[in-house]
Amino acid sequence: xxxxxxxxxxxxxxxxxxxxxxxxxxxxxxxxxxxxxxxxxxxxxxxxxxxxxxxxxxxxxxxxxxxxxxxxxxxxxxxxxxxxxxxxxxxxxxxxxxxxxxxxxxxxxxxxxxxxxxxxxxxxxxxxxxxxxxxxxxxxxxxxxxxxxxxxxxxxxxxxxxxxxxxxxxxxxxxxxxxxxxxxxxxxxxxxxxxxxxxxxxxxxxxxxxxxxxxxxxxxxxxxxxxxxxxxxxxxxxxxxxxxxxxxxxxxxxxxxxxxxxxxxxxxxxxxxxxxxxxxxxxxxxxxxxxxxxxxxxxxxxxxxxxxxxxxxxxxxxxxxxxxxxxxxxxxxxxxxxxxxxxxxxxxxxxxxxxxxxxxxxxxxxxxxxxxxxxxxxxxxxxxxxxxxxxxxxxxxxxxxxxxxxxxxxxxxxxxxxxxxxxxxxxxxxxxxxxxxxxxxxxxxxxxxxxxxxxxxxxxxxxxxxxxxxxxxxxxxxxxxxxxxxxxxxxxxxxxxxxxxxxxxxxxxxxxxxxxxx
Amino acid sequence: xxxxxxxxxxxxxxxxxxxxxxxxxxxxxxxxxxxxxxxxxxxxxxxxxxxxxxxxxxxxxxxxxxxxxxxxxxxxxxxxxxxxxxxxxxxxxxxxxxxxxxxxxxxxxxxxxxxxxxxxxxxxxxxxxxxxxxxxxxxxxxxxxxxxxxxxxxxxxxxxxxxxxxxxxxxxxxxxxxxxxxxxxxxxxxxxxxxxxxxxxxxxxxxxxxxxxxxxxxxxxxxxxxxxxxxxxxxxxxxxxxxxxxxxxxxxxxxxxxxxxxxxxxxxxxxxxxxxxxxxxxxxxxxxxxxxxxxxxxxxxxxxxxxxxxxxxxxxxxxx
Numbered sequence: 001x002x003x004x005x006x007x008x009x010x011x012x013x014x015x016x017x018x019x020x021x022x023x024x025x026x027x028x029x030x031x032x033x034x035x036x037x038x039x040x041x042x043x044x045x046x047x048x049x050x051x052x053x054x055x056x057x058x059x060x061x062x063x064x065x066x067x068x069x070x071x072x073x074x075x076x077x078x079x080x081x082x083x084x085x086x087x088x089x090x091x092x093x094x095x096x097x098x099x100x101x102x103x104x105x106x107x108x109x110x111x112x113x114x115x116x117x118x119x120x121x122x123x124x125x126x127x128x129x130x131x132x133x134x135x136x137x138x139x140x141x142x143x144x145x146x147x148x149x150x151x152x153x154x155x156x157x158x159x160x161x162x163x164x165x166x167x168x169x170x171x172x173x174x175x176x177x178x179x180x181x182x183x184x185x186x187x188x189x190x191x192x193x194x195x196x197x198x199x200x201x202x203x204x205x206x207x208x209x210x211x212x213x214x215x216x217x218x219x220x221x222x223x224x225x226x227x228x229x230x231x232x233x234x235x236x237x238x239x240x241x242x243x244x245x246x247x248x249x250x251x252x253x254x255x256x257x258x259x260x261x262x263x264x265x266x267x268x269x270x271x272x273x274x275x276x277x278x279x280x281x282x283x284x285x286x287x288x289x290x291x292x293x294x295x296x297x298x299x300x301x302x303x304x305x306x307x308x309x310x311x312x313x314x315x316x317x318x319x320x321x322x323x324x325x326x327x328x329x330x331x332x333x334x335x336x337x338x339x340x341x342x343x344x345x346x347x348x349x350x351x352x353x354x355x356x357x358x359x360x361x362x363x364x365x366x367x368x369x370x371x372x373x374x375x376x377x378x379x380x381x382x383x384x385x386x387x388x389x390x391x392x393x394x395x396x397x398x399x400x401x402x403x404x405x406x407x408x409x410x411x412x413x414x415x416x417x418x419x420x421x422x423x424x425x426x427x428x429x430x431x432x433x434x435x436x437x438x439x440x441x442x443x444x445x446x447x448x449x450x451x452x453x454x455x456x457x458x459x460x461x462x463x464x465x466x467x468x469x470x471x472x473x474x475x476x477x478x479x480x481x482x483x484x485x486x487x488x489x490x491x492x493x494x495x496x497x498x499x500x501x502x503x504x505x506x507x508x509x510x511x512x513x514x515x516x517x518x
Numbered sequence: 519x520x521x522x523x524x525x526x527x528x529x530x531x532x533x534x535x536x537x538x539x540x541x542x543x544x545x546x547x548x549x550x551x552x553x554x555x556x557x558x559x560x561x562x563x564x565x566x567x568x569x570x571x572x573x574x575x576x577x578x579x580x581x582x583x584x585x586x587x588x589x590x591x592x593x594x595x596x597x598x599x600x601x602x603x604x605x606x607x608x609x610x611x612x613x614x615x616x617x618x619x620x621x622x623x624x625x626x627x628x629x630x631x632x633x634x635x636x637x638x639x640x641x642x643x644x645x646x647x648x649x650x651x652x653x654x655x656x657x658x659x660x661x662x663x664x665x666x667x668x669x670x671x672x673x674x675x676x677x678x679x680x681x682x683x684x685x686x687x688x689x690x691x692x693x694x695x696x697x698x699x700x701x702x703x704x705x706x707x708x709x710x711x712x713x714x715x716x717x718x719x720x721x722x723x724x725x726x727x728x729x730x731x732x733x734x735x736x737x738x739x740x741x742x743x744x745x746x747x748x749x750x751x752x753x754x755x756x757x758x759x760x761x762x763x764x765x766x767x768x769x770x771x772x773x774x775x776x777x778x779x780x781x782x783x784x785x786x787x788x789x790x791x792x793x794x795x796x797x798x799x800x801x802x803x804x805x806x807x808x809x810x811x812x813x814x815x816x817x818x819x820x821x822x823x824x825x826x827x828x829x830x831x832x833x834x835x836x837x838x
Contacts, residue, residue, distance in 0.1 A: 320725075345727040359725050364718045364785050373715060374726045376708045385706045427726065 303481030418449025583784025601759030621746020678754030717784025
């Protein structure tokens with residue numbers, strides 16, 4: 001609160017101005033004419049869903065990445081850092097999600113890391129240590145210099161990195177989702193640190209996707225969507241605009257900005273939903289999930305929707321035997337323990353993973369070699385890979401999924417994102433499981449391929465399979481799913497039947513953790 | 519387009535290897551009159567046969583992204599055990615089987631350490647390398663000396679010195695057979711396909727339900743089996759057991775495989791390439807021997823050959 005109260009709108013001078021910032025990667029425009037101002041001594045939040053361009057922007061601001069075009073002014077002068085170190089000497093330091101501390105060294109060693117003074121190659125006690133220590137003490141006095149960093153909590157390690165950052169004449173500290181790995185209590189402690197930093201005269205750029213945090217410590221907010229700025233506001237403006245102190249209304253406004261207008265494509269219910277329950281979870285708990293229960297019927301597409309970090313992927317990982325869990329899972333009415341991928345596969349559950357490059361495809365192998373991978377028996381004859389069968393199988397999927405390629409011998413790494421995804425889907429369909437888990441089935445896929453993949457999913461449900469779609473795109477969920485499970489911080493908020501009367505605003509409010517009157 | 523560019527790339531790499539090979543043959547036949555002689559090539563083949571046999575399996579292992587440093591030691595262990603058991607009166611055929619089984623056990627232990635206990639393959643197989651070499655010396659000591667040469671049964675050397683049809687040494691026959699089997703395994707079996715999958719994308723392999731530890735153990739066992747078998751054939755051919763044979767052979771195997779275009783990180787490679795690599799090493803060494811080049815220059819040449827060919831290969835890949 002303190003930061004906000006001290007700031008009187010318009011009085012703080014501008015510290016950084018960004019104008020027309022663009023970043024082009026091969027094939028995509030990650031940042032498109034981004035412009036905003038950061039005022040001195042404020043907490044400036046940047047929010048957006050995954051893939052909105054937050055990380056790219058931060059990397060450019062902190063010198064880790066070069067921009068394609070655009071101007072950045074810092075303290076009125078052009079700011080063109082060539083490296084992270086270069087940006088640091090100008091006073092811009094980043095606190096990344098992956099902490100840059102050495103676990104096996106003590107707190108003291110970590111503080112002086114990289115600026116040891118040496119004599120004949122032997123480290124001498126750093127002259128900077130007293131200052132560093134003072135910084136550390138002012139932020140958190142529970143940390144001892146002799147502690148081994150590996151024994152500290154994530155929050156404490158963050159503090160060490162912050163202490164290190166602000167000792168080198170830091171004017172602006174960029175924090176990339178600093179609370180992602182923190183508990184609620186640790187988050188509060190971090191906020192205290194952030195407020196102390198602001199009191200010391202440091203400007204904070206705070207990246208997050210947790211909206212409640214924005215209202216708690218933010219002064220201004222920049223909302224990114226698909227590489228474009230959709231809003232630069234002060235928190236006051238948003239509060240005033242949405243009327244009195246109703247935080248939930250203000251939050252909803254931000255979500256609307258973040259996710260964009262929900263274009264509702266026509267939802268066609270699955271034709272073949274049976275009453276019979278195929279897969280049921282009862283009170284499933286993991287490190288991230290709390291008492292998750294749901295049921296999937298045969299022939300149904302069940303959607304899981306929530307903001308980033310709500311626990312969608314965790315549900316997929318439990319059902320695919322990757323994460324350990326407590327609770328009960330029933331398959332066709334019979335209890336089953338899912339530990340290990342092979343157990344899940346044997347039970348008839350297949351996962352189409354979220355990160356297809358890392359988890360899905362074998363890029364160096366051809367389409368033909370990729371497709372049978374999860375059930376080689378289909379291409380074997382007398383235990384030997386039978387080329388004709390393999391060709392037939394590959395050609396079948398290339399045709400039925402309209403995989404755009406001129407040859408089944410093409411290396412999968414050379415295909416476009418949408419076609420790679422179709423290879424992954426083919427590979428998983430070849431397993432012929434009764435339950436399909438699809439984690440972000442159309443992420444990074446172009447519009448045409450997206451529609452095709454949706455048609456495939458619909459087709460699978462109509463064949464009588466149970467399909468679970470986990471997606472962070474609400475339009476996808478609304479177009480595809482027969483029922484929608486809404487998740488918020490690892491819990492099931494509610495389960496909605498899809499249909500003409502479904503209320504996008506209400507869904508957004510629920511997944512943002514806002515209470516909605518019945 | 520993709521398929522053609524891939525095959526062009528592979529072919530180009532094989533062409534590079536073939537031209538290196540041709541260049542070495544040309545230079546050597548110019549420098550030494552003894553080089554282009556049938557008996558010399560027979561010699562080269564005999565020398566290379568154990569290496570190619572073991573490298574056939576080790577190549578597939580490296581395609582999964584693992585490798586084995588215990589090859590030479592397991593070979594020596596098996597050789598000395600065979601000599602020891604035969605001298606103790608165990609029938610030759612039974613001793614051969616026992617030695618092969620023991621060698622497979624070394625391979626399984628490597629496989630369990632790497633595949634299940636997730637020990638780094640360098641460390642795990644280096645441990646096996648020292649342990650099995652130590653056992654080889656220990657067994658020689660049980661016999662009462664530094665090596666086992668006297669007192670072996672009269673028919674001890676029959677197996678290793680067998681010539682099929684009167685002129686084909688048995689080890690060459692095995693070499694051809696093993697190479698054929700592994701080309702088949704590489705292209706036509708689930709084990710081969712899974713090896714490429716695991717080396718290319720380990721996480722996707724796990725998520726696809728591939729039994730990664732199982733494949734790893736199977737391949738380490740195959741490498742152990744072939745090393746053990748070569749040990750038996752070698753000791754039988756020579757007629758006496760030395761615990762220090764095949765020292766550093768694991769590195770010759772790695773050199774042949776890497777020269778042949780198999781990535782150290784796994785995911786790509788071929789048996790055919792490995793054979794070309796082995797011949798480059800073998801012919802270069804043979805030529806230098808004929809020229810009476812001292813041993814240390816030969817080692818230096820081997821090192822340079824390895825670095826230059828891998829560098830060329832990488833340069834080609836980057837451009838292609």
